[in-house]
Amino acid sequence: MKKLIMILVAIALVSCSEKSNNPYVTLQGNIANSNMDSIVILGRNFEKYIKVNSDGSFQDTLKVTDGFHGINNGTSQSFLYLKNGYDMTVDFDMNNFPGSIEFQGQGAETNNYLTMKLQFIKDENISNYASFFELEKEPFDAKIADLKKRMDDMLTNAKGLDAEVVKMEKEANDKMIIFFKDNYATEHENLIGLSKGDPSPGFNYPDKNGNNVSLTDLKGKYVYIDVWATWCGPCKREIPYLKEMDEEFKGKDIAFVSLSIDKMEHKEKWLKMIEDEDLKGIQIMADQDWNSDFVTAYKIQGIPRFILLDKEGNIVNSNAPRPSDPGLKEVLKTLEL
Known part of the structure; x- marks a missing residue:
């Protein structure tokens, strides 16, 4: 769907x-x-x-x-x-x-x-x-x-x-x-188990340098995940706002993770965009694009998709506000960062 x-x-x-x-x-x-x-x-x-x-x-x-x-x-x-x-x-x-x-x-x-x-x-x-x-x-x-x-x-x-x-x-x-x-x-049933307070599905994917980054590695920090792709226009329009967010909350207990679902054959295109756009935060690439475990666990059927997790890896919001939404800053300011 x-x-x-x-x-x-x-x-x-x-x-x-x-x-x-x-x-x-x-x-x-x-x-x-x-x-x-x-x-x-x-x-x-x-x-x-x-x-x-x-x-x-x-x-x-x-x-x-x-x-x-x-x-x-x-x-x-x-x-x-x-x-x-x-x-x-x-x-x-x-x-x-x-x-x-x-x-x-x-x-x-x-x-x-x-x-x-x-x-x-x-x-x-x-x-x-x-x-x-x-x-x-x-x-x-x-x-x-x-x-x-x-x-x-x-x-x-x-x-x-x-x-x-x-x-x-x-x-x-x-x-x-x-x-x-x-x-x-059908869709409501699929989303059960992805509610606020539930443990988030994990991920363990390579970053731009080839080093695997897992959700477990980020325990002790809030995690804001951007599921995106280089071919996605709405995703790219969020980039300036995400960079601004990363700068504003630098040094705080929050990790900004951009999880690309580009196909593996387009890995070089992904790496080039990271360099050309000077993308910030943690840049990782899922292993099987739309069929990657993290993507299917969240039933993601459209991007960009933003997910906010707490310091224990539990879901705060499985459909968090976009970086361009002023409401996101208000949400983040209420957290213990």
Whole structure:
């Protein structure tokens, strides 16, 4: 069931069949704090570089396959719903992308709704679906009912949406709720034994220098584990925050462990990223990627995944906050470090 929830969320990322009489999209906008010479629009079998002027403005016409496209500023990506016939303005701040993105013109209502929906998915941590399945049945049912109501209300209250998007979103919302309900019993049972206070499954994997590091070696320290991989974009976005955390708590009784689940044939790529990114903390590599004992013991089906253990190796939180979450520092400050 690896990454199934992301597949459900990504139901939105399909092309729609409805066609427009106008064969082109007109796309323009302004980028505050711009330091680039182009942005990239990506679609199915489609890639278009649009020149960015020295003042941050851009404009072009595109012939697209109606549906979802990526907009990439060179370091981050967001999504656009484009349909031939749209005449749309896209503005954003380079220092806050995609958080600052705004739309105006034909197609703006649809894109503003979808931006709000993606933010909702992030805020509710829906991609980390294990946190839902950890709940007991009554709070789980209440959580899912609340999730459904808020998604349905968001769609109902949105005005001027493209008809294809409305249809697509209704189907996506329904399938997401069905996924949660159908898989609750099995997933909840799988997570029993990984609750707060339970002994954590162990690990014993080689570090970047080839020396094995085990959980037992770290007894007497709190342990914050980052399960990640070099190919994982969301994992890499957490790196600056994790480095900051490591620096802030240096000398304290806490070990920051980054456990890579890259395939063994990509070991050199892993080692190179450690060097290139100057990765801190304890860097270890699991022996069988997704099938490694530690990964399967925690039923990890999506990364990044963060786990916090106490000084005796017991679970404090099997789905701990991410380094980018301000709540993590608050949690760590309550520990006896």
